[in-house]
Amino acid sequence: MTGLVFNIQKFSIHDGPGIRTTVFLKGCPLRCLWCHNPEGLEKASEIEFEPTKCIGCRACVPACHNSCHRFDGDGSHLFDRTSCVRCGACVAACLPGSLKKVGNEMTAEEALKKVLADKIFYESSGGGMTVSGGEPFYQPDFTLALLKAAKAEGLHTAVETSGFCSRDTILSALAFVDLFLYDYKATGDELHKKLTGVPQSPILSNLKAVSDEGGKIILRCPVIPGANDTEEHFAAIASLMESVAGIGQADLEPYHPLGTGKAPKIGKTQEFVSKAPLKERMEEIRAFIQERTKKPVRIS
Numbered sequence: 001m002t003g004l005v006f007n008i009q010k011f012s013i014h015d016g017p018g019i020r021t022t023v024f025l026k027g028c029p030l031r032c033l034w035c036h037n038p039e040g041l042e043k044a045s046e047i048e049f050e051p052t053k054c055i056g057c058r059a060c061v062p063a064c065h066n067s068c069h070r071f072d073g074d075g076s077h078l079f080d081r082t083s084c085v086r087c088g089a090c091v092a093a094c095l096p097g098s099l100k101k102v103g104n105e106m107t108a109e110e111a112l113k114k115v116l117a118d119k120i121f122y123e124s125s126g127g128g129m130t131v132s133g134g135e136p137f138y139q140p141d142f143t144l145a146l147l148k149a150a151k152a153e154g155l156h157t158a159v160e161t162s163g164f165c166s167r168d169t170i171l172s173a174l175a176f177v178d179l180f181l182y183d184y185k186a187t188g189d190e191l192h193k194k195l196t197g198v199p200q201s202p203i204l205s206n207l208k209a210v211s212d213e214g215g216k217i218i219l220r221c222p223v224i225p226g227a228n229d230t231e232e233h234f235a236a237i238a239s240l241m242e243s244v245a246g247i248g249q250a251d252l253e254p255y256h257p258l259g260t261g262k263a264p265k266i267g268k269t270q271e272f273v274s275k276a277p278l279k280e281r282m283e284e285i286r287a288f289i290q291e292r293t294k295k296p297v298r299i300s
Contacts, residue, residue, distance in 0.1 A: 002105045003142030006039055006134070008114050011121070014300060016158035016179055018127025021115045023146065025131065026103045027138040030162050031197035032185065033272035034224050036258040039265075040134035045086050045103035048265045049079045053098035063093035081267045102266060108145040116153060128156030130181070137165035137173070147176035160220070162196075163203040170206050171213060180217045182207055184250075186228045187236040195227055204240075211246030219250040220300075223285060225274045234285055238292030249296040250289065254282055 007024040015022045027043030039046065054077045060069040066083040069090060077098070091099045115129045122128045129150045136143040136159050143159070150157050159173065160181040183203075186192040192200035211217060221237055223229055241247050255274045263270040277285075282299050290297045 001142060001145045002107050003111070003139050003146070004043065004045065004103045005106055005111060006103045008111065010118055012130065015130040015132060015160060016128065016181065017156070018125035019118070019121040020127045020130050020158070021118055021122075022130040022132050022160075023111055023115065025133045025136050025139050025143065028133055028135040028162070029138060029164050029198060030135065033195055033227065033270075034222070034255060034259060034274060035270070036256060036262075037134065038259050038263045038268055038270060039102045043134075043138060045088070045101055046266045047079075047081075047084060047086055047088070047091065048100040048102050049267075050098050050100075050265055051077055053096050055096050055098075057095070059093040059095070060090040060099060063089045065089065079267075108142060108149050111146055112149045112153070115150065115155070119153070119155070122155060126156070128158065128178070130158040130160060132160040132181075135162050135164065137161060137169050140165070140169045140172075144173055144176070147173055151176045163206045164198050165206065167206055167209055170210060174210065174213050174215055178216065180210055180215055181220050182210075182217050182247075184219050184221045184237060184240065187233045191228070195224075207240075208244060211244045215246050216248060217244070217246045219247050220253060221250055222253045222255065223277055223282065224255045225277055227272075227274065229277070229285070231288070234289050235292060238289045241289075241293040241295045241297075247295065249298060250293075251298050251300045252282060252286055252289075253300045 004026040006026050009022045012020045012022040024040060026040055028041050056075050068080045068084045070078050088101045091101045131143055147157050156178050158179040158181055159177050162183045186195050189199040189201055237250060241250055254277050256276055260270045286297050286299055
């Protein structure tokens with residue numbers, strides 16, 4: 001059993017309690033306009049290119065059998081992705097690291113070995129392993145295998161999920177997940193589909209199913225000015241917190257433009273641009289929601 005992993009981030013402190021290692025899986029059925037991990041969208045390996053790291057050694061030119069790399073007269077490195085088969089030969093030849101492979105096949109055991117290297121920190125801080133993405137349940141078999149293996153080692157486990165998957169998939173993982181970091185991005189099917197590419201109904205249905213089966217949930221709510229920053233949406237967050245027993249708290253996550261810088265490196269563009277909300281505005285939103293629920297509301 002192998003999965004496609006694009007990052008294993010150690011010493012994560014924003015993906016669940018304590019010090020954690022977050023395993024990021026490739027592939028996501030959503031297309032959020034503000035996605036901060038565009039390299040996690042496609043369920044396939046990709047080649048990342050950072051021109052500023054290129055030293056002009058031209059080792060990539062003979063390494064590529066499809067002539068995807070060439071240099072202009074002024075020394076500019078041009079990467080033609082239309083003929084690229086993502087074999088990674090250019091990556092192996094690129095010593096400065098201007099070219100990188102995003103997404104590597106590994107077994108659950110191989111991924112867990114990297115996670116367990118920091119087990120002492122999890123034990124001292126109440127941390128553990130978080131599986132993120134992309135969407136972890138877009139690789140359901142690998143995610144389940146990794147979670148089972150982590151629980152066998154006594155680790156606290158968390159999954160960051162959009163909730164857009166089959167009910168059977170998410171409930172099959174329930175016994176091996178201590179905490180669901182569950183996204184709530186917009187209110188209503190129409191707006192949700194406009195902003196993320198998928199309807200909200202199955203996400204809410206799965207959220208309630210996880211709660212009904214005893215799952216513990218933190219609701220993660222991105223605040224995107226110009227997209228979802230409305231009183232109607234924030235009131236819906238509070239209402240959901242009160243009506244779904246498994247939700248223990250909500251985390252408000254202010255917009256950041258990380259995706260706009262990452263996307264060009266993999267040959268993509270992110271046209272949507274917003275502005276990070278001011279701290280005062282975030283506190284207003286937090287207070288608005290907190291007035292309507294007894295459960296804690298935090299700003300991440």
